Amino acid sequence: MKLRSQKILSRPEWSINRAYYKSMGYTDSDLEKPIIGIANAFSTTVPGHYNLNQVCQAVKDGIREAGGTPVEFGVIGACDGIAEGHEGMRYILPTRDIIAHSIELMVQAQQYDAIVLLGSCDKIVPGMLMAAARLDLPSILVNGGPMLGGPVLHGRKADTTSIIEGVGRLNKGEITDRELEQMEDSCAPGCGSCSFLGTANTMCCLAEALGMSLPGSAMIPAVYTARMSVAQASGRAILDLVEKNITARRIINQKSIENAVRLVSAIGGSTNAALHVPAIAYEAKVDFNIDIFDDFSRGTPLVAKMNPAASANVIDFHEAGGVPAVMSELTHILNTDAMTVTGKTLAENLKGHSSPDNEVIKTSAEPFSASGGLAVLRGSLAPDSAVTKPAAIDPKMLSFTGPARVYDSEEQANQAIMDGQVQKGDVLVIRYEGPKGGPGMPEMFKAMKLLYGMGMAKDVALVTDGRFSGTNNGCFVGHISPEAQEGGPIALVRDGDQIEIDVDAKKLELKVSPEELDKRRLTWKAPEPRVREGYLYLYSKLAESSDKGAIIKNRAD
Structure with missing residues (x-):
């Protein structure tokens, strides 16, 4: 492996850099291995990022097990939910580009050999994918997983949007102040990205469809032990990408972007994907315009439905087979030779995947509708x-x-x-x-x-x-x-x-x-x-x- 980190860690010229690392406890052995940057958007202000320090530790374990040295740094991440409906929402989309810029600056300044991206929510995931495409280093994205749903209200498990709907019902006199408070206490029973198919979960599914996250990992709930297992596996996978020199643009390219649009369309994902896909394509130097989004969406069957389009939430989607099950229904219209972070093609990753039911995920032969979830x-x-x-x-x-x-x-x-x-x-x-x-x-x-x-x-x-x-x-x-x-x-x-x-x-x-x-x-x-x-x-x-x-x-x- 040709490691760019060694250009600034070799003796005697760069002994000063080794001294800086050693001041933090790194050893000579650590500094001979691939230096893997971990961009961690942990905070105690974003529910979807609340568990990312635990996820990060699992990633570090995987990196060290596979023969690398993890180096962690922080990334901003704002909560769309907390910013909704007031002046703060004007700042949310602009954070996406700040995230991309800041990761680029940090990775280039420190000359890491590869990067693991830890984020779960609306603008953080696309910002990280933009950075990966721009840097074109071995990269992998790991999210923290969605939260579980709350008690059943009006035919579906409650979630954070139940509150604002409740405010409307309170205004009409249909519920009491106390009932709204009870909803507030129970609709979000634990950390994770919100349990509906909003932009956060749409983008995590899109990252998997792009090939930038491990298969089946997008919607593993935040509180499941499998979330930590896949984080550790991602740490091991990044070293494999370094060894094989599989960089981000070998994965994020015309073929995978088309696959991602197909996936978003097939699950009825957030309209915000129509903002983020062109932005990611721009960073990957792929020609893309909004008409392509429309053409692919209208030519893709809607094979999965979940809240806000149905009563099922993303946990139900995961248990029904998740992204691999949907993509296995679309193989006739996907670029199955696209490379992924497993080092294998999409076709190889999808072998053996299907949905165990016909409720949340249907077949492409008998979909919810013949065309996809977005339109231009x-x-x-x-x-x-x-x-x-x-x-x-x-x-x-x-x-x-x-x-x-x-x-x-x-x-x-x-x-x-x-x-x-x-x-x-x-x-x-x-x-x-x-x-x-x-x-x-x-x-x-x-x-x-x-x-x-x-x-x-x-x-x-x-x-x-x-x-x-x-x-x-x-x-x-x-x-x-x-x-x-x-x-x-x-x-x-x-x-x-x-x-x-x-x-x-x-x-x-x-x-x-x-x-x-x-x-x-x-x-x-x-x-x-x-x-x-x-x-x-x-x-x-x-x-x-x-x-x-x-x-x-x-x-x-």
């Missing part, structure tokens, strides 16, 4: 694209037309819903919430949950240049590009304008004449930026549009 729409309201999730939309709302009720911020819209200003049949428009306008492209999570809790989720559509949580259901369309802050058509919508949503026809139309829109454009002026300092200010100046993954470009091409 275009039209006069979204010339560059918009994203929706048919798997989470009631069939009667796949085609919806109604008058616009327009709000220039998430906060205004949430208050309007609570005040009863939004009526059945309306198309709720929330704008100036894109990457630049938000800034930070916050999720319209709370608005959708309030509509659900108030019994209007099947009667009101929501369109926005912001984005959505993977837990949302109802008729929603996000990621509208161009965004309002850049003068996109969504900035010109007025109360009462008719908006047509037709998911099957891939249409999102503002039923206003081009002449009238031209008149409105003459008087439109971009609002003053919400933020004038700090990282959000920088992000608002540098971020690309949502159809390009809201990335910050970091190379000259």
